[in-house]
């Protein structure tokens with residue numbers, strides 16, 4: 064049962080937030096752009112391909128955890144909650160949780176209306192009788208939950224280690240905002256990628272088939288197409304670096320020679336070897352993940368991991 068309260072935003076020619084982030088990011092030193100801009104249609108397709116790569120363990124590991132521990136989730140969470148998923152539900156992960164805990168409603172929140180409505184329709188078809196209430200919006204900004212779940216206890220669901228793409232201070236702010244949105248008796252099930260062997264991490268972000276490189280370089284295609292840019296894509300190379308001090312994989316686009324280009328009429332220059340830092344993917348140890356949750360107003364109560372300890376799924380209660 065798909066119930067829509069919010070209409071998708073109308074399509075625009077130039078997204079002013081994208082323009083502002085790119086011009087500001089290319090103007091600073093070192094250059095950096097926020098990772099949200101990877102996800103145009105092509106970027107989203109490439110990300111889906113990444114999740115199937117042999118080197119990219121997070122998606123299959125987390126999905127296997129969700130499939131394996133349904134009885135535990137049901138015991139810890141109980142029936143009749145409203146599940147609020149931060150991000151459009153994935154057809155691979157979300158059904159495992161919904162089947163296990165028999166929720167009273169399902170509310171996926173995503174900034175991309177098209178993607179959200181497609182995934183919501185698929186989940187509504189798979190769970191007849193479950194009210195599915197998609198909310199189009201940016202969960203990094205204040206938003207309202209549908210009136211239909213008023214009074215229901217909530218379970219926040221934030222899989223995929225998406226929290227890892229945020230700087231730790233922004234991650235704490237988001238956890239606090241989730242805590243406020245979900246209420247005092249809420250629980251949160253969150254996926255976090257663990258710190259591990261450096262070679263394994265780098266391979267996951269620099270795969271042999273070059274899909275992650277294409278995903279990173281697609282940002283340049285998007286800037287050229289949507290922001291009237293002339294960035295020479297062939298003169299950039301994908302780099303994935305482990306930053307040990309900050310416990311994160313960084314993706315960069317490295318200039319292969321001195322470059323001169325324009326974006327929206329503004330001139331930029333890059334030296335050979337200079338990079339644009341396009342994404343950080345923070346990895347958390349078992350203590351770090353608990354510390355992060357507590358700082359965000361959540362008390363961790365249980366955690367599940369795979370045999371190799373690659374990925375953590377943590378259940379926390381509103382603190």
Ligand code: AVI
Nearest residue numbers: 113223224225228268275344
């Ligand atoms: C979406 N996010 C959790 C992915 C990650 O692993 O940080 C994005 C990604 N970037 C490169 N590969 C995957």
